Amino acid sequence: MKKSLTKIIIMTFRGLIYGTALQVFFLSMMLAKGSEAQNIQSVRDATISIDLKDANLKDCFIEIEKQTDYRFSYDHYLIDTSIKINYKSKKKSVSDLLLLISKKADLKFRQVNNNINVQKLENPEQERNIEIIIQGITITGKVTSVEDKSGLPGVNVIVKGTSQGTVTDVEGNYSLNVPDENSILVFSSVGFIKEEVAVGNQTVIDFTLSPDITALEEIVVVGYSTVKKRDLTGSISSISGAELSKTGSTTIAQAIQGRTSGVLITKKSGRPGAGLSVRIRGVGGINNSEPLYVVDGIYGGSLIGINPDEIQSVEILKDASSAAIYGARGANGVVLITTKRGKAGAMKVTYNGSIGFQNMINTGNVKMLNATQYGEVQNTMYRNDGLPEPFGGDPSLPSDLFPAPSQLGEGTDWLDVIFRQNAPIQNHLLSFSGGSENHTAFVSISYLGQEGLAIESGSSRLNFRVNTDHKINKWLKVGNSTSFGSSIVTGTDRTDHKYGQFFRTSIAEPTIPIFNEDGTLAGPPDPFYGPSRTPYATAVSSDPANKSFGLSNNLYADIKPWDFLTFRTSFQNSYHASANTGYTNNIYEEGIVSGADVNVSGNNTISTDWTWTNVLKFNKMFGDHSVNALVGYERRHGSWNGINGSSKYLDPSYQVVGSGAAETSSFGQSRGEESMISYFASANYNYKEKYYITGNVRHDGSSRFGENNRFGTFPSFSVAWRLSGENFIPDFFSDLKIRASYGQVGNDKIGNYRYIAPMANVFYSFSGQNGAFESGMVTRGLANTDLKWETSTQKDFGIDMAFMDDKLRFVADYFITDISDMLLGKTIPVTSGIGSLAWGRYVSVITNVGSLTNSGFEFEGSYDNSVGDFSYRIHANLTTYNNVVTDLGENEYLSGTAGEVRNRTYVDGGLGDFYGYVSEGIFQSQAELDAANALNTEAPYQTNETVPGDFRFKDLNGDGVITDEDRQVIGSPIPDFTFGFGFDFGYKGFNLSALFYGNKGNQIYNSHRSEIEQQGRSMNKATTVLDAWHGEGTSNTIPIRRVQDLNNNFRTSSAYLEDGSFFRLQNIVLSYDLPVSFAKIQVFTSGDNLLTLTKYSGFNPEISITQDGDYSGGNRLDSGVDAGYYPSTSIYRFGVNVTF
Amino acid sequence: MKNINKSLILLIVALSFGGCNDEEFLTAEYYQGVVDVNFLTSPAHAKPAVTGVYDVMSYKGTNWDKMILGSSGADDVVEQHGDANWASLIAIDQYRWVPEEQGDPKHIWKYWQAYYAGIQRANLVLEKLPDLEGLNETLKKRYIAEVKALRAYYYYNLVIAYGDVPLILNSMGYEDAINIIRSPEADVWAQIITDLNEANVDLPDSYESPEDAGRVTKGMTNALLNQVYLWQKSWAKAEEFAKKVIDSPAGYELEANYADLFNGVSQNSKEAIFFGMRAAGAEVQSIWSDYIDETNYVVLWGPFASWSWFYQPDTNFVRHNTYIDPNDIRIDTVTYDVDHELYDLNNDGDPTNDPIWKAPPGNIHLMKWIPVNTDLSTGIIWSGGYGDINQMMIRLSEVYLDYAEALVQQGRAAEALTYINRIRERAQASDITTTDKNQLLDIILMERKVEFCFEGKRFFDLKRVGRLQEFLGPLGWKDHMVNYPIPQEEIDLTQMEQNPGY
Incomplete structure (x- = not known):
């Protein structure tokens, strides 16, 4: 496997922070049992079965030597051959026989390890006794990391087969007695491959450890605390930063995609800055189903904007028993991200860098007509309708604009003009880590620059992070996690819906040139869309940019009055500012210019957020009973303030909003706040690491809901039983645990102020004079003060298995998630007076109505092994989806909100089923x-x-006429299952890893094909x-x-519904560690999205269930429609990782 | 010392778990204006609250859709052409009211929606305004009177179109809304009379400031009471209230030039008793928009549709009716013979590229509400620059005819002639001299048709006098169509039942 620098860092830090504490704790318990418990047995303990009749002493000794490891040493003069021993025993201790001999022959015995010295008993009156001295060899040495030769603290060094051992100090040094040269030392540390070495005749054993990416999960972060993975009772996926880092991916979500079960990540667009959608366990509900992200204890944000190389670990809390600690916000699962922290010791400098090239994938799938073909097809069209052929066949048309098709030539290939090849992407991260024993720091700076596939588009991102920890005294520790990030996204197309840049480019007429002969930009390609520009003119005459800045900070203090009690108070605050500017210069030489020429827009928003968290943790063993508990209290407050404006000008010199020369200007402001108060508690108990019980409860109050329902309580319980700890389970299970959990979590993602009805402003003129208006105030909606959160009740049954000394692992879960009280808009009859008069439409009031069930199986398996220098790991996962809407209140069905509705959601059907003609x-x-x-x-x-x-459509109701009634559910955007599998091969310095990902059983409505056909x-x-x-x-x-x-x-019908199954080589990485000693240097090359196997005829089958239909503003009910999104990209990268 | 430290720590821990006031912390302040719960808690809200009740007079439902139901649904407008874009309009004209009237723009639904929106706004004001402190009591009384008068006007339009309608007098929540049922017509009429009588007390005869020209007056309540009593066939009462309007200190008088009522010359005419006020706003919405923007730029869809070869005058009536005096200027004033193709919507010099809007020469288009001096040869009419002419919902000429009808019904034909002939004189038509009751009633009905042609009154006039079958039967009207159907969506969403026959 690949041994990257970052991996080392991650392993080391992990070991330091979590490993040391826990390992020291457990080791000290083991050591407390004392040194007598060696594999060298005392003669008092060693047993023999013997039947001696008139045996002489020598025969006795030989017989004992036969049955034990003991060797007798004696002078032959001591052996009085006259003494005959008669002794019969069954499983009696050796000492019994020796004591008998001692009495009969006046000998005394002294055991030193396995040697038994025989000596003359000086004084026969002396009490017969056997002196037992069991002693060993003292071995000293230093344990270092194989990658950077630095000392590894906290490594367990244990004599194999015993519980005797020690732990390395801060420099990695250890000292240990072993019984003899046959002893075998076992070195182990969290995050490193456990290794053994025979003592032999050595007394100094320096040893190097290699990181073990498979054993990372030993400690996982759960809400507000950590737990050993083997002690988990809920369902949590944990992915180490090392694993993410080695993919070479620049976003976390992309690095996670396909890597774990139960987490569905889709990226429909290759547009720079485009987000990915993350769904945990099924497809969520009707409302926003993105999980809650918590980065270093700071709520909010998304996965965009953090460099995977800064990550120590990502934990995904999948079931309610894990997520309930996040209460009203945990319904869609929780993603916890922990960034790296400083490590004591000499400063370590790490540089990770890569440069890559992006290309559109599956370009062969869709080809557009060239100009000649276009002319022919147009002619065919008119000919079929009995009309004169426009190109070359209609004398009323100007022949210079409408020549015969053959004279049109190739024309303009707009996709080729707008979408470039080998668009560069580069990623750099420089980090520093170090500190003294009491003060440590991690500092990183990273840059990601990406040019878009489309000309004039791109994005860049700069992140800066400082994490420090300070041990002030025995009971107080303080620290911070601070990050600053800024990003810029440029490009014409900031949307991915229908009529976005890609779609418009693909339909632009090939007969239009880019430039006129005089060098000016050519005219509108398409009268269908009215006055317009060519895709090229659009791209070059507009200059939109989104800039955003974020600062987040988490300060903590840990107070530890007693070992078993920790109080952590932490204060998180974050600021986020975004500034968007847009500038469109409507230059075109042909066609009608109506209204103003230049559109300028701008908006700035600043949001601030603070959270104060206080947690009291209790952690103690009572004999075999282990108790972990915490209680906490949290307050959160967020506010935002934004202004926006737009102006239209006739003169392109004006590039700001609100100048006096504006034809029209408009301005707006948004401002608001939200707050939350939470009380929570959690308790874990286990007995002998065999029987586990965990409970969580959170009581949340949210300003998003009406006064009547501000507070909600979210409990969860889980139990687990480690069967492998029981005698009746055969040894070939190295681990076997079954788990069950039940819990409730909430979803508050409905936006703010939804429980009140703002009054709207209207105008009426009492004078009837133009421009003389008085403003009026009217009700626009209905308030629902009973509004409360959507509740998700989740059940999970799981089994964890490991075989062959944990080399083969297997995890399976079955989950059922019932989402109830779904937040759904209910139509208000206009008879009540509530409705949109301006639009002549109904309005709705948000109410809690409806429910659905997501259920499915999750499987994960892996196998790790090494043969000589060759190490390998294979892993696979699979998740099944079953989504059934069980209640929609009074609604017969729900349909999407935007544009051409192709989906309908019925009771007993799935979310966003496709609906249309057959x-x-x-x-x-x-x-x-x-x-x-x-x-x-x-x-x-x-x-x-x-x-x-x-087309002939099917007459479903048999009345001989095709009407609206002949539509039905024709497919589902939800896959039957998704899967991922991959491998890592390591040989000496080389490492090759690959990850494959896919889904099966969903349909895609290929709206793009319908448009271009x-x-x-x-x-x-x-x-x-x-x-x-x-x-x-x-x-x-x-x-x-x-x-x-x-x-x-081209009505919505099965003709454009396609199988959306695909299988994709998500990521492949080849790396090599340079054999140099001054630093650890690794070079790598990686590829993303290099191969996609699918029957789908569009550019990218990765549409799946979470997309928003043909238009922006769509919701979960307009899913699975390929509207001609910005194409997905493949990326080749070359990079280097250096640590010194 | 160590113990003291630990005690301190525990104290800090304990304090950290204490909290300040949770409810206060959890109340998020709303910055973007007034919300339902604090509406009408400040005197500053009073005027905008009342303005909001007037605001429904600027939507299609109370204007264009009123014209469709009253004129397309009757014999004012019998020629409807065109494609599926206007299917719902044609369905009204051709008496296919259910289920063809399904697609946008849903005239029956929008008419219903607009008036009920007005009622909801009025109810909220009437619920909250009386308790508002800090407002001048006289002004408060006048505001309440204005709102009651408007509520009555809205209910009046509903009850004449649909028969039994839900009588809602309080603001309601979602649960109330979905349980709405229809109330007997008589209850609605009674409420209208109550509201108008109460309003009458506190309303002025007129407003001093021209800025208030569009507000309701005693003249409006009296005129409406007169019409309500005509519907009740309480002729003496109708006479009484009509006379109050005629004798009003406000000094209503007929506009000298009939054309000036509609062409923008006399925007705030002395003939007007109740306006739908129109004013071009800062934001001019394209005429192509599917809605009227709340900025109050009102497109008068009648002429627009008419000039688009929809909503066209009945050629037989406007050109060949024997009732109309050859000297009568009224029909010629409000219609226009098309003798050539006018339109060039996309300015490409070729009107044949505008097929949807092309009406053949020989058609007759509507001239009501088209500004004076409009160059009809250029197509400027489509640019969105018109539609700001104040529309008179009730004017003196109507009250004259109401008064005349009440008198005739009471056997006072001679008195009635004065008022009929005042209108005819302005129209340059010869005087009526007959005193035969039935002849006079026929004449009054005909005068209404000519005087208010295309204004959305005809269907309701015929309904009121019980002569729908006589005039509309030949056009396809059926007996159950005495009431318009309740919008099906509303029946689905509430507990209401449909009118019989639909």
């Missing part, structure tokens, strides 16, 4: 069409305009339309070209 292929002949039209005497089957070559419209089309129906039997999938789509062929 395509039966294409009417191949007039006879077939006539037969269909004859089915109903009153109306045509589809329309009067339907012709052979049009449509009839009519002067937009460009996909080359697939060259094979459009043009006579019986020519096509059953692409309808006839016509000027107008009179059959409505």
Whole structure:
């Protein structure tokens, strides 16, 4: 496996912070048993079964030597051959026999380890006794890390087969007595591969340890505390920073994708700065289902903006028993991110850097027509409608603009013009770690720069982090985690929905040049969209940028009056500022310019947030009973204030909002606050690490809800039983544990102020004079003071198994999540007077109604081993999804909110099921069409305009006419299962790892294909339309070209629903550790997204369940629609990691 | 010493777990204006609260949709052409009121929505304003009177269109809303009369400031009471209130030039008793928008639709009706013969590229509410620069006809003639001389049709006098259509039941 620098750091820090404390604790208990418990047995303990009849002394000794490890040493003169021994014993101690001999032969015995000295008893009156001296060899040495040769503190050094051992000091030094040269020392430390060495004739044994990425999970961070992984009773996925770091990925979410079960991460867009969506356990509910992120104890934020190389570990709390400690905010799971901290010792400097190149994936899947083909297809269209062919066939059209297709040539390949190849991406991180025994610090600075695939787009990010810890005295420790980040995203297209940059580029007419002959930008490509610009003109004449800055800080103090009690008070605050500017210069040489030419917009928002957390932790063993408990109290307050404005100018010199020259300007401000108060408690108990019980409870009050329901209580319980601790379980299980948990968590992600109804401003003119208005105040909505959180009740049953000395591990879980009191808008009858008059629409009031169930299985397995210099690890995971809506209140169904609704959510159906007509292929002949039209005497089957070559939809209700009633649920955007698997191979300095990821069983509505295969419209089309129906039997999938789509062929139907299953090589990394001694240097090359196997015909099958339909503003109910999103990218990287 | 340290630590721990006032901490302040719970708690809210009740007079529901239900649903407008974009309008015209009236723009629904929005706003004010402290008592009384008058006007429009409608007099929550049922028509009429009588006491005859021209007056309440009593066939009462308007100290008088009522020349005419006020706002919404923006820029959709070959005058009536005196200027004033193609919406010099809006020569378009001096040859009418002409919802000429009808019904035909002929004189038509009761009632009905053509009154006039079958039957009207259907969506969302026959 790859041994990167960061891995070392992570391992080391992990060992330091968690390992030392716990290991010292457990070791001291072991050592307390004393040194007599060696594998060298006392003669009093060693037993023999013997039957001696008139045996002489020598025979006695030989017989004992036969049955034990003892060797007798004696002078032959001592052996009085006249003495005969008669002795019969079964399983009696050796000392019994020796004492008998002592009496009969006046000998005395002295045991030194396995040697038994025989001597003359000087005084026969002396009490017969056996002196037992069991002593060993003193071994000293130093344990160092294999990667940077620094001393490793806190390493366990144990004599194999015994509980005798010690722990290395801060420099990694140890000293230990071993019984003899046959002893074997076992070195182990959290995060490192456990290794053994034979003592032999050595007295100084220096040893190096290698990090073990598979054994990381020994300590995991849970809410407000840590726990040994083997003691977990809930379901938590833990991923080490080392594992993330070695992928070479620049975002955490991408590095996690496919790596663990139960966590579904989708990235639909390769646009710089585009987010990923993270879903934990199923698909969540109707409302925002992103998990809660907690970074170093600081709430909020997302995974964007943290460099994976800064991460020590990521823990994903999946079930309610884990997440309940986060109460009203834990319903969608919790992602805890812990960044690295300083380590005592000499300063260590680490540099991780990579440069990479991004390319659009699956470009071969969709090809657009060139100009000649475009002209031909347009002509076909008009010809089919009996109209003159526009290109070369219609004398009324100017022949210079409408030449024969063959004269159009290739034309402009707009996708090629706008989307570049090998767009660079670079990532650098420089970190410093070090400190004295009492003061440690970790400092890092990182930069990520990425150019977008589209011209004139890109993003960059700068992060700075300082984490320090200070031990003030025996009972007080203080420290901080501070980070600053800034990012800039530029580019025309900050949206990924339909009519975004990618979609518009793909449909731009190839007949339009980029520039006119005089060098000016060419005119609008598409009268369909009205006055417009070419994709190129759009990209170069606008200059939008999003800038954001964030500062977050966590100060803590740990007070430890007694060993078993810790009080931590911590204060977190964060500031986030964003500034967006937009500038669009409407330059175009042809077409109509209506209104102003230049649009300028800007908005600035500053949000501040503080949280004060106080936790009292109790941790004590009572014999075999272990008790961990905590109680805590937390207050959180957030506020934001933003202003925004936009102006339109005639003159492009004006590039700011609100100048006096503005044609129009508008301004706005947003301001608000929210607060939360929480009380929580947690208790874990185990007996002999066999029987576990855990309980959590959190009582939350939130300003987001109405006065009547501000407070909610969220309990959870879990139990576990380590079967492998029981005698009746065979030894081939090195671990076997079963778990069960139950808990409730809440979802408060509905935004603020939803329980009050703001009054709206209206205007009326009493004078009737133009411009003379008086403002009026009216109710726009209904308040719901009973509004409360969505509740998620979760049950989890799990089993943890390990075999072959933990080399083979397996974890399985079954979960059921019932989401109830879903926050859903209920339509208010306008008879009540509430409704949007301006839009002539209904409005809704947010209420708690409806429920759904997510359930599924999760499996994770791994196998680690090494053969000589070759080490390997293989791992795999799989998650199944079952999503059933169980209640929607009075709603028969729910549909999405934006644009063309393609999904409907019904009770007993899944969230966002596709809903539409069922395509039966294409009417191949007039006879077939006539037969269909004859089915109903009153109306045509589809329309009067339907012709052979049009789609035929299925008459579901059998009335012979296709109407709205002939629609049904035609598919689901939710996969049956998702899976990931990967391997790590290490040989000497080389390491190769790969991760594969995929999903199966979901459908995608390929709205993009439907658009680029449509009839009519002067937009460009996909080359697939060259094979459009043009006579019986020519096509059953692409309808006839016509000027107008009179059959409505492109209504939402199964014709554009495709299998969304895919299998992808997510990440592959090859690295090599340079054999140099002055530093640890590793070079690597990695690739993301290099291979995708799928039947899906679009650019990227990674649409899945969490996307928002054709338009922005869609919600969970408009899922799985590929609207022609900005393409996903493959990335090749080359990098180096250096530590010295 | 060590113990003291530990005690101190425990004290800190204990203190840390104590808290300040949780409820106070959890109350998030709302910065973006007044919210429901503190609405009308300050005297500063009073005026905007009342303005909000007037505001519904600037939406399509109370204007355009009123015109559709009253004129397309009757014989003012019988020619509807066009495509699916106007299917719901054509459905009204062709008496397919259910279920064809499903697609946007849902005229029956919007009419219902707008008036109930006004009622909700009025209810909230009437609930809270009386208890508001710090407001001048006289002003408070006047505000309450204005709101009651408006509530009555809104209920009046609902009850004449739908029959039994829910009588809602308080603000309601979601649970109340979904349990709404219809109330007997008589209860609604009774409430209208109560509101108008109460309002009448505190309303002025007129306002001193022209800034208040659009506010309701005693004239409005009296005129509406007169009409309410006509519906009740209480002729003496109707006469009484009509006379109060005629004799009002406000000094209502007929506008000398009939055309000036609609062409913007006399915006705040002395003939007006109740306005739907129109004023072009700062933000001009495109005429193509599907809605009227709340900034109060009002597009008068009648002329727009008419000039788009929808909502067109009945050619037979406006050109060939024998009742109309050849000298009568009224029809010629408000209609326009199209003799050429006018439109060039995309300014490309070729009107054939605007197929949707192309009406053939020979059609007759509406001229009401089109500003004086509009150049009809250029298409400037479509640019969005019109529609700011104040629309008179009740004007003196209507009260004259109401008064005349009340007199005729009471056998005082001679007296009635004076008022009928005042209107005819302005129209340059010859005087009516007959004193036959039935002839006069026919004449009054015809005068209403001519005088208020396309203004959304015809269906309700015919309904009131019970002559829907006679005039509309030949056009496809059926007996159950005496009331418009309750919007199906509202029936689905509440406990209301549909009118019979739908």
